[in-house]
Amino acid sequence: MAQVRTRFAPSPTGYMHVGNLRTALYAYLTARHENGVFILRIEDTDQARIVDGAVDIIYNTLRECGMTWDEGPDVGGDYGPYVQSERMGIFKDYAVQLVEKGKAYYCFCDAERLENLHKEQIAAGETVGHYDRHCRDLPKEEVERRLAAGEPYVIRQKMPTEGIVSFDDLIYGRIEVEAAELEDQILIKSDGMPTYNFANVVDDHLMGITHVIRGNEYLSSSPKYNLLYEAFGWEKPIYIHCPPVMKDAHSKLSKRNGDASYQDLIKQGYLSSAILNYLLLLGWSPKGDQEVFSREEMIEKWNPAWINKSPAIFDIQKLRAFNAGYINRMSDDEFTELARPWIESVVKTPIDLKLLCMNLKPRCEILSDLPERVMFIDNMPEDYDLAFYRNKKFKTDESTALTALKAILPALEANEDWTREGVYNACAPLAQEMGVKGGWLLYPLGIALSGQQATPGGGTDVAAVIGKDLTLERVRKAIAKLQGAC
RNA sequence: GGCCCCAUCGUUUAGUCGGUUAGGACACGGCCCUUUCAAGGCCGGAAUACGGGUUCGAGUCCCGUUGGGGUCACCA
Numbered sequence: 001m002a003q004v005r006t007r008f009a010p011s012p013t014g015y016m017h018v019g020n021l022r023t024a025l026y027a028y029l030t031a032r033h034e035n036g037v038f039i040l041r042i043e044d045t046d047q048a049r050i051v052d053g054a055v056d057i058i059y060n061t062l063r064e065c066g067m068t069w070d071e072g073p074d075v076g077g078d079y080g081p082y083v084q085s086e087r088m089g090i091f092k093d094y095a096v097q098l099v100e101k102g103k104a105y106y107c108f109c110d111a112e113r114l115e116n117l118h119k120e121q122i123a124a125g126e127t128v129g130h131y132d133r134h135c136r137d138l139p140k141e142e143v144e145r146r147l148a149a150g151e152p153y154v155i156r157q158k159m160p161t162e163g164i165v166s167f168d169d170l171i172y173g174r175i176e177v178e179a180a181e182l183e184d185q186i187l188i189k190s191d192g193m194p195t196y197n198f199a200n201v202v203d204d205h206l207m208g209i210t211h212v213i214r215g216n217e218y219l220s221s222s223p224k225y226n227l228l229y230e231a232f233g234w235e236k237p238i239y240i241h242c243p244p245v246m247k248d249a250h251s252k253l254s255k256r257n258g259d260a261s262y263q264d265l266i267k268q269g270y271l272s273s274a275i276l277n278y279l280l281l282l283g284w285s286p287k288g289d290q291e292v293f294s295r296e297e298m299i300e301k302w303n304p305a306w307i308n309k310s311p312a313i314f315d316i317q318k319l320r321a322f323n324a325g326y327i328n329r330m331s332d333d334e335f336t337e338l339a340r341p342w343i344e345s346v347v348k349t350p351i352d353l354k355l356l357c358m359n360l361k362p363r364c365e366i367l368s369d370l371p372e373r374v375m376f377i378d379n380m381p382e383d384y385d386l387a388f389y390r391n392k393k394f395k396t397d398e399s400t401a402l403t404a405l406k407a408i409l410p411a412l413e414a415n416e417d418w419t420r421e422g423v424y425n426a427c428a429p430l431a432q433e434m435g436v437k438g439g440w441l442l443y444p445l446g447i448a449l450s451g452q453q454a455t456p457g458g459g460t461d462v463a464a465v466i467g468k469d470l471t472l473e474r475v476r477k478a479i480a481k482l483q484g485a486c
Numbered sequence: 487g488g489c490c491c492c493a494u495c496g497u498u499u500a501g502u503c504g505g506u507u508a509g510g511a512c513a514c515g516g517c518c519c520u521u522u523c524a525a526g527g528c529c530g531g532a533a534u535a536c537g538g539g540u541u542c543g544a545g546u547c548c549c550g551u552u553g554g555g556g557u558c559a560c561c562a
Contacts, residue, residue, distance in 0.1 A: 446521075
């Protein structure tokens with residue numbers, strides 16, 4: 001069997017949204033699973049829509065996600081160029097070939113005629129409005145005369161007038177459509193440039209693409225693609241149309257609505273590995289219950305035939321859960337390095353960063369959660385609600401908290417071992433001596449040190465993180481504050 | 487509107503030759519653990535869009551209805 005070759009062919013029109021990224025992933029996996037070739041082709045034929053820097057975003061996104069391409073604009077390859085705008089010369093020759101084979105024809109209808117035609121069709125109550133094939137059977141001499149005279153023209157594909165046109169899709173099976181439904185679509189525009197549909201077929205053939213993986217918005221135009229392959233006598237690729245990724249039940253995920261792009265997610269502190277893993281499962285499922293996949297496992301288990309037929313709604317909650325899982329499975333050191341910039345953006349106080357991160361890891365779903373969780377280290381809220389000290393389970397309130405903190409303070413003052421265990425061992429035994437539950441004694445400590453009810457780790461963990469001086473200072477302040485109230 | 491496609495818990499999915507207590511994950515609720523909050527462990531509620539067929543038997547096959555998506559450019 002011939003070597004599998006797949007391509008990802010984005011238009012450089014802005015950010016990469018997750019639906020695009022998923023298509024790229026599926027194309028990448030299809031190639032890698034078969035030890036094939038993954039190709040990146042930039043489709044920039046619509047110069048008006050090109051956005052500066054968009055190509056770099058495509059490069060960076062794919063690289064960050066580890067989807068390396070074997071052939072592409074920057075790495076070259078034997079089938080280049082890989083930027084469509086640099087391939088413009090070749091398309092017209094192919095279109096002319098089709099004209100000679102009687103599968104396409106020159107059309108001289110101008111915009112005005114087309115517009116009038118459209119109006120007439122509407123007046124006649126037609127809702128489809130196809131081109132009326134006015135130039136389809138022009139005498140050869142007339143065509144040559146008008147060409148020689150320099151009349152503007154387009155080249156149109158000659159569709160069959162009757163019968164059924166079909167094509168096979170790996171996901172959807174055989175799809176059939178009445179030939180009469182098909183318009184004689186334009187292949188070469190009056191400016192000599194190819195339309196997307198035409199360029200795509202020619203490029204895919206010339207680049208030896210064996211599996212065309214793309215969004216199913218192309219499902220309807222695939223019969224036309226097939227006809228083109230047949231007209232040229234080229235071998236057809238395997239079509240794999242993916243259903244769209246939805247924002248909700250009614251609308252597709254789109255950049256225009258400001259929906260999450262890959263870049264946005266990264267900015268919010270999602271990991272590319274988690275994003276990829278989530279996207280893998282959004283519209284595809286393997287045999288078995290496995291949900292977490294390393295890149296190698298994805299490649300090994302991948303089978304494009306298991307892609308779903310129906311649209312899938314992008315669920316940020318589930319992505320969040322994946323992200324939390326990826327974070328939780330990291331080593332403490334790995335997480336510390338990842339979290340460091342987020343923490344240091346709000347914490348200048350010297351602290352035990354490693355201990356803090358160890359406590360933060362199971363509490364962090366996305367990296368942007370971090371700053372607000374550790375803000376109290378530099379900026380302890382002075383006016384926190386004393387009601388925080390009330391806890392039903394431990395039967396604490398402002399007055400018991402005062403008693404607890406007064407008991408803890410001397411123990412902390414005397415303690416020299418300011419490690420996590422050292423601080424805990426200095427405080428915890430007091431509970432037994434006093435005949436109270438550990439929580440009764442230590443719950444207030446966390447609040448005294450942070451001014452908040454939820455902290456990364458227990459009270460003694462926070463103490464160990466922020467150091468002895470700050471701990472003593474805050475406990476004393478809390479005692480004063482409580483004394484003022486009780 | 488024509489044509490094409492799709493339809494299982496709130497979401498994402500399993501279910502591939504018709505026979506399942508319709509399974510997993512996220513989310514949700516409860517319990518356990520516990521120096522807060524998490525994490526972790528255990529348990530629970532939650533779905534075959536509707537209506538007809540075929541069949542001893544339908545989530546699975548057929549038809550219809552409804553709902554949704556896509557597409558109908560000298561855009562990609």
